[in-house]
Amino acid sequence: MNLLLWALGVPLVTAAVGGLGGPRRFKEITMVGGLLTTFALCIAIAFEFLGGAIPSAFDEALRVDGLSALVLVLCGFVGLLSACYGVGYLRRNEERKLVTPRMRREFYGLIPAYVFAMLLVAMSNNLGILWIAVELTTLASVFLITFHDTGTSLEAGWKFLVLGSLGLAFALLGTVLLYAAGQGHLGEGMAALNWTRFIESASKLHPFTLRLGVVFALIGYGTKAGLAPMHTWKPDAYREAPSPAGVLMAVGMLNGALYCLLRIHLISAAALGPTFSGDLLLGLGLLSVLIATPFILIQWNLKRLLAYSSIEHVGIMAIGIGLGGEAGAFGALLHMTYHSLAKPVAFFSAGTLAQLHSSSNFDRIGSGTFSRAPVASGLLVLATLMVTGSPPFGLFFSEMIILRAGFSGPHPAVTAVFLAALVILFCGFAFQIGGLVLGPPRDPNDRRVPRPEQLDISMATALVAAVLAMVSAFYLPAWLLALVRAATRVVMGGA
Amino acid sequence: MNTSDLLILCAAGMLVTGYLMVGQKALFTTIRLFGIQSLLLGVVAATIAVTESRHELFLTAGITVAMKAVLIPWFLMRIIDRIGINREIEPFLNVPVSLLVCLGLTVVGYRVSTGFPEGAQGVRHHLIGVALSMLLIGMFLMVTRKKAITQILALLTVENAVFLVAVGVTPGMPLVVELGVAFDVIVAVLVLGVLVQRLVARFESMDVSRLSQLKG
Numbered sequence: 001m002n003l004l005l006w007a008l009g010v011p012l013v014t015a016a017v018g019g020l021g022g023p024r025r026f027k028e029i030t031m032v033g034g035l036l037t038t039f040a041l042c043i044a045i046a047f048e049f050l051g052g053a054i055p056s057a058f059d060e061a062l063r064v065d066g067l068s069a070l071v072l073v074l075c076g077f078v079g080l081l082s083a084c085y086g087v088g089y090l091r092r093n094e095e096r097k098l099v100t101p102r103m104r105r106e107f108y109g110l111i112p113a114y115v116f117a118m119l120l121v122a123m124s125n126n127l128g129i130l131w132i133a134v135e136l137t138t139l140a141s142v143f144l145i146t147f148h149d150t151g152t153s154l155e156a157g158w159k160f161l162v163l164g165s166l167g168l169a170f171a172l173l174g175t176v177l178l179y180a181a182g183q184g185h186l187g188e189g190m191a192a193l194n195w196t197r198f199i200e201s202a203s204k205l206h207p208f209t210l211r212l213g214v215v216f217a218l219i220g221y222g223t224k225a226g227l228a229p230m231h232t233w234k235p236d237a238y239r240e241a242p243s244p245a246g247v248l249m250a251v252g253m254l255n256g257a258l259y260c261l262l263r264i265h266l267i268s269a270a271a272l273g274p275t276f277s278g279d280l281l282l283g284l285g286l287l288s289v290l291i292a293t294p295f296i297l298i299q300w301n302l303k304r305l306l307a308y309s310s311i312e313h314v315g316i317m318a319i320g321i322g323l324g325g326e327a328g329a330f331g332a333l334l335h336m337t338y339h340s341l342a343k344p345v346a347f348f349s350a351g352t353l354a355q356l357h358s359s360s361n362f363d364r365i366g367s368g369t370f371s372r373a374p375v376a377s378g379l380l381v382l383a384t385l386m387v388t389g390s391p392p393f394g395l396f397f398s399e400m401i402i403l404r405a406g407f408s409g410p411h412p413a414v415t416a417v418f419l420a421a422l423v424i425l426f427c428g429f430a431f432q433i434g435g436l437v438l439g440p441p442r443d444p445n446d447r448r449v450p451r452p453e454q455l456d457i458s459m460a461t462a463l464v465a466a467v468l469a470m471v472s473a474f475y476l477p478a479w480l481l482a483l484v485r486a487a488t489r490v491v492m493g494g495a
Numbered sequence: 496m497n498t499s500d501l502l503i504l505c506a507a508g509m510l511v512t513g514y515l516m517v518g519q520k521a522l523f524t525t526i527r528l529f530g531i532q533s534l535l536l537g538v539v540a541a542t543i544a545v546t547e548s549r550h551e552l553f554l555t556a557g558i559t560v561a562m563k564a565v566l567i568p569w570f571l572m573r574i575i576d577r578i579g580i581n582r583e584i585e586p587f588l589n590v591p592v593s594l595l596v597c598l599g600l601t602v603v604g605y606r607v608s609t610g611f612p613e614g615a616q617g618v619r620h621h622l623i624g625v626a627l628s629m630l631l632i633g634m635f636l637m638v639t640r641k642k643a644i645t646q647i648l649a650l651l652t653v654e655n656a657v658f659l660v661a662v663g664v665t666p667g668m669p670l671v672v673e674l675g676v677a678f679d680v681i682v683a684v685l686v687l688g689v690l691v692q693r694l695v696a697r698f699e700s701m702d703v704s705r706l707s708q709l710k711g
Contacts, residue, residue, distance in 0.1 A: 061671075128669060128671070128675065128676070129672070131676070132672070132676060132678075132679055135676075135679040135683070139682055139683060139686055142686055143686075149693070151698065151708065152708050155707075155709055157690060158643070158703065159706065159709075161687060161690065165650050166634070166650060166653065169650065169657055172657050173656075173657045176660050176664075176665055176668070177660065179668070180660070180664040180665045183612065188666075190671055192666075193669060193672060206612050209611055209664075212607070235709070239709070
């Protein structure tokens with residue numbers, strides 16, 4: 001049977017089993033086992049693609065080219081990490097009697113469901129299916145954001161759902177307008193909405209309708225990606241969601257939304273030339289980086305800090321694509337890969353610190369965490385170096401590639417502003433994390449003693465993720481690099 | 496009355512319900528207005544299905560009427576009954592100013608609609624013009640109202656506008672996509688409903704302007 005259907009079916013069954021209930025150990029094994037199988041299937045699909053095949057299903061409604069394969073592998077990877085970390089996360093909360101049966105059902109059911117929806121996004125060749133899948137990711141993540149059922153988490157969930165739904169209504173309008181731009185050239189039935197069909201008949205699309213559709217679709221999917229100025233849901237949602245769900249949003253959903261943006265951008269580039277949607281992405285990307293900068297400098301909460309970092313990174317990727325040219329596209333996709341490897345470390349270490357101190361606010365955690373939780377603090381410092389793009393880690397190289405593409409291209413002024421923002425962001429991030437980790441140890445008479453750090457499955461996952469992220473800077477497996485190159489070829493208009 | 500008159504009448508009716516929703520403060524009436532709007536959308540789809548013999552549009556019409564004119568209004572009214580809050584408080588802008596803004600938005604919507612290939616004349620022009628105006632009015636409703644239920648209705652108005660574009664200018668969305676979208680919309684409304692009830696349980700109000708703890 002088709003590998004694509006297996007890769008979708010396994011997380012769906014895992015979600016159904018996890019949501020139904022049963023003994024705790026059984027549910028833990030189901031989730032980790034299910035998502036491990038899913039990751040293996042994603043890699044199998046990628047190798048099938050690298051072997052020269054184009055895996056597809058349902059009359060090419062699902063189709064895996066280079067771009068899809070890369071996003072699939074990254075989503076599968078982060079899904080597995082999230083499941084392993086999540087098991088430990090929930091166990092720690094169980095020990096403190098913080099978990100209700102509702103939470104158990106939602107946690108074990110919604111995390112695999114979220115992974116399922118993200119994989120569906122990455123495989124979609126049909127713009128209608130793509131929209132449905134993105135809406136499914138939104139619906140699967142709402143109850144993960146409101147997981148702790150406090151006033152602030154309800155606020156975050158409400159804002160996320162209302163803003164997300166409005167964005168998706170825009171994306172749907174964009175999809176409808178793109179379809180209308182076809183004026184019957186796209187053919188009949190399901191296949192008429194296929195992305196490949198749009199690319200084939202790009203020259204026949206009606207320009208005005210297409211432009212309007214591209215703008216609506218980019219704004220709509222940009223909301224899901226968290227590009228400024230549609231980013232406002234992100235800090236709230238990241239703060240309230242439990243860390244295993246947060247990492248799915250910050251890496252999986254971000255990659256998925258970027259995938260949608262790229263597909264729309266490619267249709268527009270094929271029909272109208274690369275500058276129309278490219279300049280739009282460049283503008284939104286630069287705005288995201290610039291907006292993230294001041295908020296990182298004045299931030300008061302660790303997880304919100306990570307959210308602004310994620311707004312920055314999606315901005316960097318959008319800039320890379322918007323600059324155009326092969327170097328920019330390659331830089332953006334390499335950035336996506338390295339970001340997917342580095343961000344989980346940041347989330348897991350920050351999540352552990354927050355859990356030990358029962359809060360993610362800087363004033364509640366207090367400075368000098370290194371003396372209280374050395375492993376998590378060490379990982380957080382390492383993650384900070386990685387996500388701010390310091391050498392010798394991977395994000396440094398990808399940012400350099402994008403900067404070089406920018407300075408040699410038609411937008412050197414934009415690139416200069418971008419570079420300045422990157423430097424300020426690095427300083428701000430280092431200042432915030434440095435103060436938290438290295439500051440003077442807090443008053444020993446403080447009655448709110450944090451819980452001691454222990455080596456459990458969550459910590460082990462964080463350590464493994466950190467080792468993988470570090471190794472990847474020096475040695476990126478040949479097949480993963482081949483996927484990045486294949487994805488670049490797709491973006492440059494090849495097969 | 497020929498069919499193109501009927502189409503224009505229904506489209507105009509949808510725009511009028513949009514205006515009335517902006518001017519209305521009683522939540523029950525606003526929900527009924529939304530139901531009428533969805534019913535008119537169903538009539539538009541059915542009329543096009545008959546005149547152009549695009550029979551798959553009957554399904555669109557059926558889904559729209561069943562879901563948005565019956566099921567969703569019933570569900571929202573049940574929520575209001577249960578939580579016992581049935582009036583909108585003073586919006587951020589008063590009614591006359593709001594209506595004037597909506598008039599401006601309608602002009603913008605019609606202006607944009609002239610760029611479409613079929614937009615130069617005829618019925619299609621009105622359908623697209625009304626749809627784009629409703630889209631803008633829905634967004635306006637969303638930013639000026641404070642009650643959670645009104646925000647859901649604003650979102651659904653935007654969705655109705657998108658569907659009007661879909662039946663007006665495309666050769667009909669593929670069936671699978673249509674069903675998928677309908678399923679997603681209904682689940683989204685259910686989830687929003689659950690969230691409203693949790694909000695009311697926690698804040699004893701569904702005034703979303705109180706949701707302002709998270710900043711920076």
